[in-house]
Amino acid sequence: MAKKVAFMQGNEAAAHGALYAGCNFFGGYPITPSTEVSEVLSIELPKIGGKFIQMEDEIGAMAACLGASLAGSKVLTSTSGPGLSLKQELIGYGCIAEIPCVVFNVMRGGPSTGMPTGPSQSDVMCAKWGTHGDHATIALMPASVQECYDMVAEAFNLSEKYRMPVHVLPDEIIAHMRERIEFREPGEIEIIPRKAPTVPPEQYKPYDTSFGDVPPLADFGSGYRFHVTGLNKMQDGFPTTKAEIVQAEEERQVRKVNACIDDIVTFEEYMLDDAEVVVVAYGSTSRSARYAVNVAREQGIKAGMFRIKTFWPFPDKQIKALAAKVKGFIIPEMNLGMCSIELERCAQGKVPVLGIFRVDGEPINPEQIVEKIKEVK
Amino acid sequence: MSRYELRFSGAGGQGLITAGIIMAKAASIYEGKQAVQSQSYGPEARGGASKSEVIISDGPIDYPKVTQCDALLAMTQEAANKYSHDLKEGGVLLIDSDLVTNIPAGNFKTVAFPIINTAKNDVGREIVANIVALGAMVALTGQVSRENAEKAVLSSVPEAFIELNRTAFSMGFDKALAASA
Numbered sequence: 001m002a003k004k005v006a007f008m009q010g011n012e013a014a015a016h017g018a019l020y021a022g023c024n025f026f027g028g029y030p031i032t033p034s035t036e037v038s039e040v041l042s043i044e045l046p047k048i049g050g051k052f053i054q055m056e057d058e059i060g061a062m063a064a065c066l067g068a069s070l071a072g073s074k075v076l077t078s079t080s081g082p083g084l085s086l087k088q089e090l091i092g093y094g095c096i097a098e099i100p101c102v103v104f105n106v107m108r109g110g111p112s113t114g115m116p117t118g119p120s121q122s123d124v125m126c127a128k129w130g131t132h133g134d135h136a137t138i139a140l141m142p143a144s145v146q147e148c149y150d151m152v153a154e155a156f157n158l159s160e161k162y163r164m165p166v167h168v169l170p171d172e173i174i175a176h177m178r179e180r181i182e183f184r185e186p187g188e189i190e191i192i193p194r195k196a197p198t199v200p201p202e203q204y205k206p207y208d209t210s211f212g213d214v215p216p217l218a219d220f221g222s223g224y225r226f227h228v229t230g231l232n233k234m235q236d237g238f239p240t241t242k243a244e245i246v247q248a249e250e251e252r253q254v255r256k257v258n259a260c261i262d263d264i265v266t267f268e269e270y271m272l273d274d275a276e277v278v279v280v281a282y283g284s285t286s287r288s289a290r291y292a293v294n295v296a297r298e299q300g301i302k303a304g305m306f307r308i309k310t311f312w313p314f315p316d317k318q319i320k321a322l323a324a325k326v327k328g329f330i331i332p333e334m335n336l337g338m339c340s341i342e343l344e345r346c347a348q349g350k351v352p353v354l355g356i357f358r359v360d361g362e363p364i365n366p367e368q369i370v371e372k373i374k375e376v377k
Numbered sequence: 378m379s380r381y382e383l384r385f386s387g388a389g390g391q392g393l394i395t396a397g398i399i400m401a402k403a404a405s406i407y408e409g410k411q412a413v414q415s416q417s418y419g420p421e422a423r424g425g426a427s428k429s430e431v432i433i434s435d436g437p438i439d440y441p442k443v444t445q446c447d448a449l450l451a452m453t454q455e456a457a458n459k460y461s462h463d464l465k466e467g468g469v470l471l472i473d474s475d476l477v478t479n480i481p482a483g484n485f486k487t488v489a490f491p492i493i494n495t496a497k498n499d500v501g502r503e504i505v506a507n508i509v510a511l512g513a514m515v516a517l518t519g520q521v522s523r524e525n526a527e528k529a530v531l532s533s534v535p536e537a538f539i540e541l542n543r544t545a546f547s548m549g550f551d552k553a554l555a556a557s558a
Binding site for chain 1: 398401402405406411412413414415416417418438439440441442444
């Protein structure tokens with residue numbers, strides 16, 4: 001049978017990717033440029049017995065998602081700009097209480113109301129550090145409409161596998177752009193279910209590390225009763241201030257991701273075999289970079305691209321390996337140098353990191369990147 | 378690789394984003410090519426500058442925005458002034474002759490006819506001016522066949538308005554050919 005194809009926006013594709021992954025709850029509050037995600041799900045979720053709820057604001061929306069997830073739903077929220085700021089407290093709650101959820105955040109200009117219809121890539125640090133305290137972060141960067149679909153499905157898998165909030169961060173260009181996409185067949189992308197308890201309710205502890213760094217999570221309403229709090233907690237979920245427990249739990253919650261970086265991190269290498277100048281790019285900017293690399297190659301310059309697909313955890317290993325063999329990095333981004341900081345850290349002064357930073361609401365065009373490639377000697 | 382760049386520009390509310398979407402859909406779903414449509418617009422629901430860009434190619438498309446425009450539709454004087462300098466030598470500029478009176482000069486072909494008035498008086502509804510313009514752009518650019526473009530139009534509009542849009546599309550197609558002859 002021919003695959004179902006459609007011509008649609010990144011936002012619409014994200015909604016369909018969520019449905020593919022088994023999303024059955026959406027809690028949100030509409031905001032440009034992410035509203036189409038909720039539009040699609042408000043139509044589609046009721047058809048499959050799922051729930052769509054528009055809350056009074058983004059804080060309530062995020063809270064609704066966490067509650068629904070604890071009751072066993074697979075949950076998505078979408079937002080943008082100031083909406084992400086509002087969600088931060090509850091995202092932190094999801095981190096410490098270890099509640100799977102997917103946050104689809106379309107990056108627009110900021111801070112505050114900024115430029116609601118303009119593209120940006122300025123939330124990459126907010127995804128990581130927007131909520132306070134130490135915590136692990138997973139953030140994926142789609143660069144096409146198909147990837148909005150696929151990466152949202154993958155984000156659900158990661159959120160269930162590691163029991164935590166996972167961010168998908170398209171910029172406005174990717175979210176609003178339209179391309180042909182293929183809907184995935186059942187089984188084409190493996191769907192990872194939540195790890196359920198294997199012990200009876202009276203023996204169940206929600207943070208029982210004897211099952212590993214990612215303890216099984218019981219569904220509320222299924223007979224398992226447990227305590228959930230934003231406070232530091234013991235294995236049974238009740239609060240504690242015991243130093244050794246707090247230390248061990250905080251470390252585990254970061255380790256559960258850091259120990260699996262190779263399993264989580266995805267990237268694309270384009271013409272890197274003999275590359276001397278490497279453009280590191282993500283999201284829509286990587287499309288400009290690919291164009292620029294092709295132009296540079298036509299002019300005899302050995303350029304290549306490393307495309308970041310998983311921004312968090314950052315692909316340290318790959319960037320460090322490149323830093324040992326290339327002449328320089330170019331980093332085009334629609335912010336004032338956020339990924340650049342990470343590149344500098346990984347390059348450790350071995351090679352120059354040249355940035356092209358744009359926050360005027362215009363995309364970075366390939367010509368700008370070609371010019372910068374030529375600056376690397 | 379063949380890369381063909383189109384820009385539909387004018388004011389918010391003129392339906393230019395829809396026109397761009399249908400052009401790209403025609404290329405990508407019906408013509409078997411690859412296409413990307415993107416847009417930029419202001420926070421206003423109507424008014425303000427609006428543009429929709431479509432890239433059509435035989436192969437994968439990287440940069441989704443216009444670099445050097447092959448075909449430009451300008452539905453306001455402001456859009457004509459702002460974007461005509463991006464037109465390639467030998468490109469084509471389509472303007473509404475009632476709205477763009479100060480015709481930009483350059484090494485491109487200019488085609489003009491009263492697009493909105495065609496929709497209002499000949500088709501009968503001003504609201505389909507974007508489909509008149511789309512029909513004209515299909516005729517002038519040759520990137521998708523008339524049949525495939527019409528299929529894309531008809532699959533994108535509500536059933537009750539199929540005939541209206543079919544007429545608008547045909548009228549735009551034919552008028553553009555006549556105006557460019």
